[in-house]
Amino acid sequence: MTAGDGAPLLELRDVGKNFGTVIALDGISTTVRAGEVTCVLGDNGAGKSTLIKILAGVHRPDRGEMLLDGRPVSFGAPREALDAGIATVYQDLAMIPLMAIWRNFFLGSEPTRGWGPFRRFDAASARAETRRALAEMGIDIRDPDQPVGTLSGGERQSVAIARALHFGARVLILDEPTSALGVTQAGVVLRDITRARDRGVGVVLITHNPHHAHPVGDRFLILNRGRSLGSYAKGEVTREELTHLMAGGRELDQLTRQLERPAG
Amino acid sequence: MTPELGALVGAVVIFTFFAVQSPQFRSARGIANWLDPASTLGIMAVAVALLMIGGHFDLSAGVLTGTTALTVGIVAVEFEQHIWLAIAVALVVALAVGFLNGWLVTRTGLPSFIITLGTFLMLQGLNLGLTKFFTGTVTAGGIASASGYGGAEAVFASRISIGGAEVRIAVLWWVLFTAVAAWVLLRTRFGNWVFATGGDAVAARNVGVPARRTTITLFLTTATAAWFVGTTLAVRLTSVQANAGIGQELTYIVAAVIGGCLLTGGFGSAVGASLGALIFGMTQLGIVYLGWDADWFAFFLGSMLLLAVLANRLVRRYAEAAPR
Numbered sequence: 001m002t003a004g005d006g007a008p009l010l011e012l013r014d015v016g017k018n019f020g021t022v023i024a025l026d027g028i029s030t031t032v033r034a035g036e037v038t039c040v041l042g043d044n045g046a047g048k049s050t051l052i053k054i055l056a057g058v059h060r061p062d063r064g065e066m067l068l069d070g071r072p073v074s075f076g077a078p079r080e081a082l083d084a085g086i087a088t089v090y091q092d093l094a095m096i097p098l099m100a101i102w103r104n105f106f107l108g109s110e111p112t113r114g115w116g117p118f119r120r121f122d123a124a125s126a127r128a129e130t131r132r133a134l135a136e137m138g139i140d141i142r143d144p145d146q147p148v149g150t151l152s153g154g155e156r157q158s159v160a161i162a163r164a165l166h167f168g169a170r171v172l173i174l175d176e177p178t179s180a181l182g183v184t185q186a187g188v189v190l191r192d193i194t195r196a197r198d199r200g201v202g203v204v205l206i207t208h209n210p211h212h213a214h215p216v217g218d219r220f221l222i223l224n225r226g227r228s229l230g231s232y233a234k235g236e237v238t239r240e241e242l243t244h245l246m247a248g249g250r251e252l253d254q255l256t257r258q259l260e261r262p263a264g
Numbered sequence: 265m266t267p268e269l270g271a272l273v274g275a276v277v278i279f280t281f282f283a284v285q286s287p288q289f290r291s292a293r294g295i296a297n298w299l300d301p302a303s304t305l306g307i308m309a310v311a312v313a314l315l316m317i318g319g320h321f322d323l324s325a326g327v328l329t330g331t332t333a334l335t336v337g338i339v340a341v342e343f344e345q346h347i348w349l350a351i352a353v354a355l356v357v358a359l360a361v362g363f364l365n366g367w368l369v370t371r372t373g374l375p376s377f378i379i380t381l382g383t384f385l386m387l388q389g390l391n392l393g394l395t396k397f398f399t400g401t402v403t404a405g406g407i408a409s410a411s412g413y414g415g416a417e418a419v420f421a422s423r424i425s426i427g428g429a430e431v432r433i434a435v436l437w438w439v440l441f442t443a444v445a446a447w448v449l450l451r452t453r454f455g456n457w458v459f460a461t462g463g464d465a466v467a468a469r470n471v472g473v474p475a476r477r478t479t480i481t482l483f484l485t486t487a488t489a490a491w492f493v494g495t496t497l498a499v500r501l502t503s504v505q506a507n508a509g510i511g512q513e514l515t516y517i518v519a520a521v522i523g524g525c526l527l528t529g530g531f532g533s534a535v536g537a538s539l540g541a542l543i544f545g546m547t548q549l550g551i552v553y554l555g556w557d558a559d560w561f562a563f564f565l566g567s568m569l570l571l572a573v574l575a576n577r578l579v580r581r582y583a584e585a586a587p588r
Contacts, residue, residue, distance in 0.1 A: 056470075078469070078470055078471075079472045082471075082472055088470070090467075094464075094467040094468075094471045095467060096459065096460050096467060096468065097463065097464075098463050098526075098530045099456075099459050099460065099463055099530070103456055103459065103460075106456070107456060107457075107468065107471050107473060108471040108472035108473045109471075109472065110456055112453060119452070119453075120447075120451045120452050121453050121455065121456055123450075123451065147582075150582070
């Protein structure tokens with residue numbers, strides 16, 4: 001495939017990764033398109049974290065290739081993935097609880113003023129920009145000087161998503177953004193996801209909750225023990241089927257039959 | 265949520281307490297006297313505070329002031345070199361120790377407490393062994409006779425007349441160091457990285473903060489401060505004992521904690537650490553001026569430390585006991 005309008009933002013082809021003798025991922029293929037949400041579903045230990053770390057530049061895949069705009073890429077560090085426009089919002093959010101929101105917002109990408117030894121962190125514009133970027137996402141923060149630790153889990157997710165978008169993320173990877181949240185807060189985060197999508201960002205939503213994935217997803221990749229259990233487009237799969245696949249899919253069917261036979 | 269608020273209140277209370285009872289304490293000469301111990305301690309406490317905010321301890325910082333002072337003495341006197349060359353050699357030694365500390369901590373991921381305890385003991389041995397080897401005694405003396413001593417004395421050990429009192433130049437250096445450290449911490453990218461590295465190094469690295477480089481730079485900073493204070497001691501006293509600086513490392517940490525630094529990192533202030541050092545200096549001499557037994561000093565300091573730790577605990581609770 002060559003670069004062009006038809007090429008997805010990000011594509012994985014038969015990607016695999018081993019840790020020692022353990023095969024963490026094998027034969028994973030999927031695409032992420034601009035303005036679409038690709039959901040990666042899987043139970044604990046399915047390989048979701050390894051997949052994120054490959055996308056985010058933390059690990060290099062041992063097999064297969066990763067294409068960005070149709071061109072093969074290989075990231076040696078998270079910074080390289082970030083510079084390529086792939087932003088990851090980790091489960092622990094990569095935010096420092098004791099630091100102010102605006103300090104967190106620009107962490108690692110601080111705007112500066114001045115020259116040479118007098119080059120300084122432009123705190124005034126960082127505060128203003130933080131407030132503006134959050135407002136654009138519909139997030140009302142009372143005071144950007146308050147420590148991130150005083151925010152609720154949902155608010156922290158929203159701030160992290162707003163941060164990724166502010167720094168020009170074209171691909172936004174979200175690691176279990178709703179897992180620790182109550183129903184209302186999870187709803188707020190799902191709304192943030194659709195806003196990011198509507199801005200033309202390619203979103204990768206990693207979750208083990210099909211009820212959260214199904215309403216926002218355009219594409220679904222189901223992982224089990226490091227392998228793909230199937231890849232579906234929106235409309236090809238119902239929420240019930242997703243749930244079923246998530247719960248172990250064919251393996252569970254087989255187990256159910258084995259258990260039912262003697263009883264029936 | 266200003267980390268230095270407690271130390272500021274403490275400093276005002278302590279100043280008032282001693283100033284009311286002792287005219288000597290509040291005189292210009294008295295102030296110059298208690299600023300002196302506060303200054304050399306303050307320079308170290310500020311550097312140690314930055315390191316603590318960055319999430320690490322440096323137990324070798326105290327003995328390193330001795331190492332650098334002895335290096336200045338031995339190179340200038342035993343090797344008969346120009347004093348500025350001796351001071352430069354001492355800087356190289358200090359930076360090497362600082363780099364070793366930082367490199368070991370970032371490479372191994374072991375607690376800096378244990379790694380710098382190791383370098384602390386090694387330096388303690390080296391200070392004694394090498395001083396004996398080169399001088400035949402446990403003292404490196406005769407620094408005043410080194411060539412170029414006058415210039416070094418002007419920079420490190422002169423006195424300036426302010427308001428009728430002779431103030432040691434170290435006090436000015438201390439104020440300057442504190443101002444620069446506060447500015448770097450609050451108003452530069454590096455400062456933001458220091459808070460982030462101490463708050464959560466993994467999270468910081470994930471958003472592109474060079475956490476390793478930040479940590480190593482902080483260890484180099486405490487080493488540089490130790491070099492500055494060690495050189496000040498060598499030039500001021502002109503003769504250095506081989507056990508100089510030992511035991512001071514905990515005093516620096518106490519000053520930083522009184523100044524609002526959390527032991528767990530990620531929170532603290534350079535100005536606070538300086539106020540901690542000021543409290544130290546005022547108490548040390550205030551007790552003498554009031555004619556009290558000097559034993560009360562340690563008791564008093566311990567209670568200040570406990571108070572500070574209890575106050576800091578509230579800060580951490582406020583920031584981390586958030587609804588999820």
